[in-house]
Every structure is written in structure tokens, then in C-alpha cells.
Amino acid sequence: MSCEAVPLSVARVRILELPYSADKVYDYLIPSELLGRVKRGSIVSVSFGGAQRTGVRRSAIVTAVLGSSEYEKLKPILAVADERFSLSEELLGLCDFLRERTFCSTGEAVQTILPGGAYASLFRARRDPVERYYRVACDTSVTRLGAAEKRAAIFIADGERSASELAKEASVSYATLKNMVVKGILSVRECEVIRNPYRGRGKVADSNILSDEQEAARKTLSSLATSNKACAALLYGVTGSGKTRVIKSVIDSVIEGGRSVIVLVPEISLTGQTVDLFCGFFGERVAVIHSSLSDGEKLDTWKRIRAHEVDVVIGTRSAIFAPLDNLGMIVIDEEQEHTYKSDMNPKYHTRDIARYRAAKNNALMLLASATPSLESFYRAKEEIYTLVTLNERYGSAVLPEVKIADLRVDSTKGQITPIGDVLREELSKNLKNNEQSILFVSRRGYNNFISCLKCGEVVTCPNCSVSLTYHREYDGDILKCHYCGYTQTVPEICPKCQSEHMSRKGFGTQLVAEELHALFPEAKILRLDADSTTAKFSHEAILSQFRSHEADILIGTQMVTKGHNFPDVTLVGVINADSALYLDDFRASERTFALLTQVIGRAGRADKPGRAVIQTYSPDNETINLATKQDYTGFYSSAIKLRRQLQFPPFCEFVLLGVHGEDEKEVLELTLKLDTKLREYTSGEYSDLPMYIFGPFEAPIYKVNNVFRMRIIIKCQVTKRMRELIGKLLADFPKASAKAAISVDVNPASL
Ligand SMILES: [Zn+2]
Ligand SMILES: [Zn+2]
Incomplete structure (x- = not known):
């Protein structure tokens, strides 16, 4: 062996296109022309499998650069990608974190972190515009x-x-x-040319006068954010208490200290006002990241951030991976929203990534909400998070007066309209006074489903185990599947018993809009749901039309419940508060509470007092009653008691093992094998781990787009040893195919 200094000519890499079970490190030789350019975090191109020339070209990430390898005859690295797409030490650590916590492959982690357009074209010759x-x-x-x-x-x-x-x-x-x-x-x-679709949004005059309560909140949060210590806080403020103002002023102090900020919002189309506000405040130093940007725009946003042209990144959950150095604060607004949990691999929760990045950067993780998740409020109560509260509605705004309308009364009168007497009266009052109203309907479409009056058959999707929704289109009526997009004509006779008595059940946004037209022919009505907003920015168009009072009534799905501030809205109506309540999920009441609180909070935000009408078949329901009083702490204390009794989160965690595939027989076989193996481990090598295993059983929607879905649910604490068990289990079933594959979801958004 020579005593001279060995040049660092070996790269240890992980191949990005390999599945979790084959995700290991491999050594490659760095050819002399690439020496110095291949670094830890670089993305490189290599030949993998087979001989030098027969191998397949793969992308890989460099995890270490070494002087030598224990292996002989190393293949050379073929190319290295633009340095702007190499991962920093922090983001590289995040890849490992994602792999360990969510059981994804390194490739899935890297693809999640890099901007959408980058990954596919890393080694393609590309001319930047x-x-x-x-x-x-x-x-x-x-x-x-x-x-x-x-x-x-x-x-x-x-x-x-x-x-x-x-x-x-x-x-x-x-x-x-x-x-x-x-x-x-x-x-x-x-x-x-660096594309920035948000460039030049009007600068907002910053009239940052805070109330005493807001100023106190700002002080506490600013001192946490500038303490240079990793910490977490929950800003709990009733709707209309001015959370955004407080957050903005804390961001100011972080930027003043030379550090950067990520602000996360649950859904971009629903939070246009917040985005506009921030673009206005911070001008060219803002980048906006969300899934409807084009790949080129995503790429350019990444470049701007890497070039240190950005202090504030605002966006949906993928913005948590923005390559900002020197983060001072990460804000998660409306932190209870389920959109913060990724439903694709890696199935991460944004809060966990935020906690990781806050720890690495000595930054503040700030959660904000009027209806925090029970888990977060519990952590605040336990003083794991600093709790900061805003109790007063800002300015002269007062909480709306809420009426609970008992739908049973209307139905005994033989009324089948979705708009009961109480709501109708309030709506007509508003029209008379030229004030605006918002109606919340939980489902889009015309009717929810159609069924046969004789045999009870419900018309379902041939690809999914769900009923089809009746839609009224310009060119005729159709049935649509909300899961796979399948459409068909409306059958005139029952497909099962040939009876001619088919009936439509339930109501969606379209039917409610039609009813309103019939009841109030002179009223101008807008509809906001996934069907009316397919075009880019059409959300914003509908909302701004409504804001400028070009319509009297806005009807919509939960799109109407979020963050919008309409000064002329004095009435909100919930067509049926029960529809969210009876979902078969342990978070159902939490979701109903948050939804109702948000809807009610839309009324009377300026100087005019607001009213709300909640239609329900269960007027005595505790969740509904607490929501009408906007009594979050009351809701929290009863809900957390129940969670403790049942040992549900935050007192335990869930791991969902899923088996899914196109071949039903193989899915069932694999499920049984997985279950047997799991029980073998838990009664043997891992018998020390306390856990309950439920299932295997069918997923609530067994078939979606011709994919069959089975699951096993484990109630446990997800410790390191628990993760080791799951890792082993996955290694036992390395073969995944379209016919049947295993997936893991740690702490799923719903069960
Ligand atoms: Zn029938
Ligand atoms: Zn379908």
C-alpha cells in the first residue's frame, strides 16, 4: 500500500430507482474529469446491474466520497447533475429521516425533496430559457x-x-x-429567465398596529424565534383574532435577524388571500410553492431559493422541503388540516418534517389554528409547545349569533327541500338588506346517488366500490364517480330488477343552487366546488366576484369554509351538519367541530354582526352545540377524555399496513402471509413490544379504480424497535407488483 495521500476517488451512492427492500449503498469510481465535482449530496448518473455496457443507466445520490473501496473493479460515475440540485447536509439528513420514519426508498425521498420538474430532466440536455x-x-x-x-x-x-x-x-x-x-x-x-408567476403582485401597505393581546403574542413568539434554540409553539386564536397579523410581525423580526421563514398553508386555492397578503408584504423576496405550478416554475423557484434571492417561502406541504439555509421559523397555518399528511409515498406528516428542520436549524416551529388538532393542543397543555392564545376578535367584530335548525321539524311537515324554514327566512332577510350569504354543502354534484325503489339497488361505479353521483351538466344529466372519474348515462330502469322506479337521494351543491334559484329568482348565486373551478385561477375569479358583491349567495363545498374574509357576509348556513359527523373515524367529531367553527367564523367579520344557521337532524349533539358557541376548550376537554379512555392518539400511535393491487386473489393471499408473519414476530422475537393488531380487513372503500385494498392496523408506540420490526417485515416481502404490493402508513390521517 502506498503512503501517499489517496485522492478521494470513490463515491458511495444510493440508487434512486430501487424499491425500499433493495435500497442499499453501492460504490462507484469517480473518473478524473469529475474529481472535485462529485460531492456528498450530488446527484449522479451510473450504470447499474449487469456488465459495464449492459447495465441500465440509473440516477443515484452520493452519500459519501472516500479514498478507496473494499470492492474491486468499480464502474465509473457517468455524469453529475447541476450543482444547484445537489442536496445540502440538512436535506440529505432529511432523506434518511424520511426513509426511516415512513419506510420509503431513498429515491422516493429525493423525488419528494427536489422540485417536480428537476428529477426527470437532471441528465437531459436542457437549455434554460x-x-x-x-x-x-x-x-x-x-x-x-x-x-x-x-x-x-x-x-x-x-x-x-x-x-x-x-x-x-x-x-x-x-x-x-x-x-x-x-x-x-x-x-x-x-x-x-427565472419564472415567477407571483411577481409583481401589488405591494400591501403595512398598517401593523397590534392590539395589546396581539402585541403580547408577538413578543413571546418573536423572542422564541430569535432565541436561536430549537423550539415549538402553538398560536391558538379564535377566528377573526388576527393570527395572520401576529405571524407577519414575527416573520419581520426573523428576517431582520438575517434568517429565513417557511409559511405553510393547507391548500393554495383556498388561501389565495393569505398568499396575496404575504406577496404584498415581502414583494420580490417571496417564493410561492404548490402543486399547480408548472415544472418549469417549480424549477425556477428552487433556483431562486438556492441563489439566496428569497427570505420567505409560502406554500402547501411540499414547500416544507424548500432549500432555504438558515431557517429561523416554520409556520404551519391551520395545522389540524389533513392536507398536511401526504397520501403518497413518502407518507410523511408535514409537522414531523417541520420539527426535524427546526431542530437542525435551531428554529421555531409555529403551529397556528382556531381549532388545533387534539394532539397539538395536548402537547401545548403538557408544555411541550409554548401555548400562545388570542381570545379577542379584532376590532369591533363580534361572534355571530347561531341558530340550530332542527331538520326533523321540516321533514315532519313533509318538506323535502334542503333549505328549511329557518334558513329560508334568514336568507330572504339578507336579500332584502342587500347583505351577502354563504351556504355550505358537504357534497358536490346534484344528488348523492340514485337507487331503485323496488329492490334497493344503488348504482355504483364499475371500477370502485362507491355509489355514483348524479350530476346535471349543460348537455344532459350523467352519473359520475368522484374517485376515478368514470361517467355514464343515467339508467332509466334498474340494472338489477328492471323496475322503472329509480329515485335520486340526497343533495349536492348543484341541487341546492337550483332550489335557491326557485326560491329566490331575483338573487344572484355563485357556486364554488371542484366542478366549477377546473380552470386555473377560477377559484380566485369566483371569490373575487363574490368579494366585490357581484352575487348575493355563495354556495360551496368546504372550499367556502377557509380563510376568506368577506366584509359583506352576514349570514352563513350549513345545509346538513350531520354529514361529516357520522363518518366512521375516530377524528370525525374533531373534523366536524373544526368545519362548523370555520363556517360560522365566516359571518360578520367587519362592523356588521353575523348570523349562522346550522341545519341538523341531531340538534342535541354535543359537538354541534360546542361549535355553535365556538367553544374549543370545552370541546377539547371532553374529546381528550374520550381519547384517553379509548387509548387513541395522542395516547397511542397507529401503523396501517396496507396491501393493494389489481389482482384480488393475490391481494388476499399476500395479506394473509403478511398477517401470519407479523404475528410470528410479535409472539416471538418482538413479543416485548406492546401492541394490538386489528384485522386483516377490507379498507372502507375496498375497490378504487380497479385496485383492491386490504389492511391490518397496529395500535402501538412507534419506537425505534417498532420501526425495526416493520422494516424486517417489509424485507420479508421484497417483491412488489401491480398485482399486489404492501404499503405502510405511520399515523394515517384517518382509519
Ligand atoms: Zn331494482
Ligand atoms: Zn370509480
Whole structure:
């Protein structure tokens, strides 16, 4: 062995396209031309499997750079990706964290962290879009120039101008400009174009006068955020208490200290106002990240952040992976929302990623909500999080007066309309006073389903085990599946017994809109649901129409319940509060409470007092009654008692082992094998782990888009040893196919 210093010429990598069970480290040689460019965190291209030439080209991430390898005859690294897409030490650690906690592969973790467009095109030759900027290169007598050249020269006289400006404002063609460069009249500079669809949103005047209560909250949170210690806080504030103002002022102090901030919102289309607000406050130093950006826009946002052009990133859950250095604070607004839990691999909860990043950056994780999740409020009560409370509604706004309308009374009168007497009266009062109303309907479509009056057959989707929803379209009526998108014509006779008596049951947004048109023909009505907002930014269009009072009534699904501030809305109505309540899930009452509280909070936010009408068949229900009083702490104390009795979260955790696939027989066989193996482990090697195993049983919706779904639920504490058991179990069943595959969901959003 030589005693000279060995050049670091071996890269230890993880191949990105391999499944969890084959996700191991491999060594590759760094060829001399790539020495120094291949670093820990670099994404590289390698040949994998088979001989040098027969192997498949794969992407891989470098986890270490070494002087030598214990293996011989290493294959060389073929290429290294743009350095801007290599992962920092922190994000690399996050890959390991995701793999260990969510049982995803390294590839799935890296794909989640990198922006959407990057991964697929890392090694593809790509020309970044450029803009050309022209300036005058020499003094030229204007008389010698052609007409177009003259226009260009005059336009450019006072400095640099871009090609697109010249084309648009001086009607000079690109060819003319090129020619002028050739002649030496102009010089040209190329500059990469960074797309930012949120650029130039109006700057908001910052009238940051805080009430005493808000100022106290700001002080506490600012001192936590600038303490340079990893910590967590819960900002619990009733609707209308000005949480956003407080958060904004805390962000100011973090940025002043030279650090950056991530602000997460549950869904971009529902929080347009918040996004606009932040874009206005922080101008060009904001980046917005969400799934409806184009791949190019996502890529450019990543580049801007890596180039340190951004202090504040605002976005949905994927924004938690923004490559900001030196994070000072991560805000999770409406932290109870289920959209913070990813439903695809890796099935992470944003809160867990935020906790990880806050710890690595000595930053503050700030959760904010009017209706915090029971888990978070419990942690605040246990002083794991600092609890900061806002009790007062800001300004002169008061809580709305709430009426519970008993639908049983209407139905005994033989009424089958979704709008009962109480609600109808309040609506007509509002129309008379030229004030606006919002109606919340839990389902979209016209009717919920159609069934046969004779044999009871419900028309279901051929691909999914769910009923089809009746929709009324411009060109006729159809049945639609809300899970797979399948559509069919409405059958006139029962497909099972050929009876002609098919009946439509339940009501969706379309039917409610039609009823309202019939009841109040003069009223202008807008509908906001997934069917009316398929076009990009159509949400915003509908909402801004309503805000500028171009309509009297807004009907919608839960899209209408979130964060919007409509000063002229004095009435909100909930068509049926029970529909969310009887879902078969331990979080059902928590969700109903949050939903009703949010809906009620939409009424009377400015100087006009608000009213709310909650229609229900169970007017004595405790959750509904507490929500009408906006009594979160009352709800919390009774709900947490129940959770403790039943040993449900936060007093335990759940692991959901799923088996899914297109071949029903194989799915069932694999489920049985998995169950047998699990019980073998838990009665043997892992008998020390306390847990309950439920199942195997069918998922609540057994078939979705022709995929069959079985599950086993484990109630336990997800300790390191528990994770080891699950890892072993997965290693025992390495083969995944479209016919049957195993998935793991730690702490699923619902059971
Ligand atoms: Zn029938
Ligand atoms: Zn379907």
C-alpha cells in the first residue's frame, strides 16, 4: 500500500430507482474529469446491474466520497447533475429521516425533496430559457440607420433594454437586433429567465398596529424565534383574532435577524388571500410553492431559493422541503388540516418534517389554528409547545349569533327541500338588506346517488366500490364517480330488477343552487366546488366576484369554509351538519367541530354582526352545540377524555399496513402471509413490544379504480424497535407488483 495521500476517488451512492427492500449503498469510481465535482449530496448518473455496457443507466445520490473501496473493479460515475440540485447536509439528513420514519426508498425521498420538474430532466440536455438584453455599443450616426434600427437605437439610448421590450414597445424584430449586433452597433448580454408567476403582485401597505393581546403574542413568539434554540409553539386564536397579523410581525423580526421563514398553508386555492397578503408584504423576496405550478416554475423557484434571492417561502406541504439555509421559523397555518399528511409515498406528516428542520436549524416551529388538532393542543397543555392564545376578535367584530335548525321539524311537515324554514327566512332577510350569504354543502354534484325503489339497488361505479353521483351538466344529466372519474348515462330502469322506479337521494351543491334559484329568482348565486373551478385561477375569479358583491349567495363545498374574509357576509348556513359527523373515524367529531367553527367564523367579520344557521337532524349533539358557541376548550376537554379512555392518539400511535393491487386473489393471499408473519414476530422475537393488531380487513372503500385494498392496523408506540420490526417485515416481502404490493402508513390521517 502506498503512503501517499489517496485522492478521494470513490463515491458511495444510493440508487434512486430501487424499491425500499433493495435500497442499499453501492460504490462507484469517480473518473478524473469529475474529481472535485462529485460531492456528498450530488446527484449522479451510473450504470447499474449487469456488465459495464449492459447495465441500465440509473440516477443515484452520493452519500459519501472516500479514498478507496473494499470492492474491486468499480464502474465509473457517468455524469453529475447541476450543482444547484445537489442536496445540502440538512436535506440529505432529511432523506434518511424520511426513509426511516415512513419506510420509503431513498429515491422516493429525493423525488419528494427536489422540485417536480428537476428529477426527470437532471441528465437531459436542457437549455434554460434566456432573455437577451441590448445596449448601444458604439456611437453611430443615426442618419445611417434604417427605420427599425433607428427606433431601436432611440429606445435603447438611455440604457439596457430586453429583446421582448424592444419587440413589443418599439416594434423591432429579433432579426434586426441580431443584425445590429453583427454590425457592432449594439452589444448583447444573455441572462437566464427565472419564472415567477407571483411577481409583481401589488405591494400591501403595512398598517401593523397590534392590539395589546396581539402585541403580547408577538413578543413571546418573536423572542422564541430569535432565541436561536430549537423550539415549538402553538398560536391558538379564535377566528377573526388576527393570527395572520401576529405571524407577519414575527416573520419581520426573523428576517431582520438575517434568517429565513417557511409559511405553510393547507391548500393554495383556498388561501389565495393569505398568499396575496404575504406577496404584498415581502414583494420580490417571496417564493410561492404548490402543486399547480408548472415544472418549469417549480424549477425556477428552487433556483431562486438556492441563489439566496428569497427570505420567505409560502406554500402547501411540499414547500416544507424548500432549500432555504438558515431557517429561523416554520409556520404551519391551520395545522389540524389533513392536507398536511401526504397520501403518497413518502407518507410523511408535514409537522414531523417541520420539527426535524427546526431542530437542525435551531428554529421555531409555529403551529397556528382556531381549532388545533387534539394532539397539538395536548402537547401545548403538557408544555411541550409554548401555548400562545388570542381570545379577542379584532376590532369591533363580534361572534355571530347561531341558530340550530332542527331538520326533523321540516321533514315532519313533509318538506323535502334542503333549505328549511329557518334558513329560508334568514336568507330572504339578507336579500332584502342587500347583505351577502354563504351556504355550505358537504357534497358536490346534484344528488348523492340514485337507487331503485323496488329492490334497493344503488348504482355504483364499475371500477370502485362507491355509489355514483348524479350530476346535471349543460348537455344532459350523467352519473359520475368522484374517485376515478368514470361517467355514464343515467339508467332509466334498474340494472338489477328492471323496475322503472329509480329515485335520486340526497343533495349536492348543484341541487341546492337550483332550489335557491326557485326560491329566490331575483338573487344572484355563485357556486364554488371542484366542478366549477377546473380552470386555473377560477377559484380566485369566483371569490373575487363574490368579494366585490357581484352575487348575493355563495354556495360551496368546504372550499367556502377557509380563510376568506368577506366584509359583506352576514349570514352563513350549513345545509346538513350531520354529514361529516357520522363518518366512521375516530377524528370525525374533531373534523366536524373544526368545519362548523370555520363556517360560522365566516359571518360578520367587519362592523356588521353575523348570523349562522346550522341545519341538523341531531340538534342535541354535543359537538354541534360546542361549535355553535365556538367553544374549543370545552370541546377539547371532553374529546381528550374520550381519547384517553379509548387509548387513541395522542395516547397511542397507529401503523396501517396496507396491501393493494389489481389482482384480488393475490391481494388476499399476500395479506394473509403478511398477517401470519407479523404475528410470528410479535409472539416471538418482538413479543416485548406492546401492541394490538386489528384485522386483516377490507379498507372502507375496498375497490378504487380497479385496485383492491386490504389492511391490518397496529395500535402501538412507534419506537425505534417498532420501526425495526416493520422494516424486517417489509424485507420479508421484497417483491412488489401491480398485482399486489404492501404499503405502510405511520399515523394515517384517518382509519
Ligand atoms: Zn331494482
Ligand atoms: Zn370509480
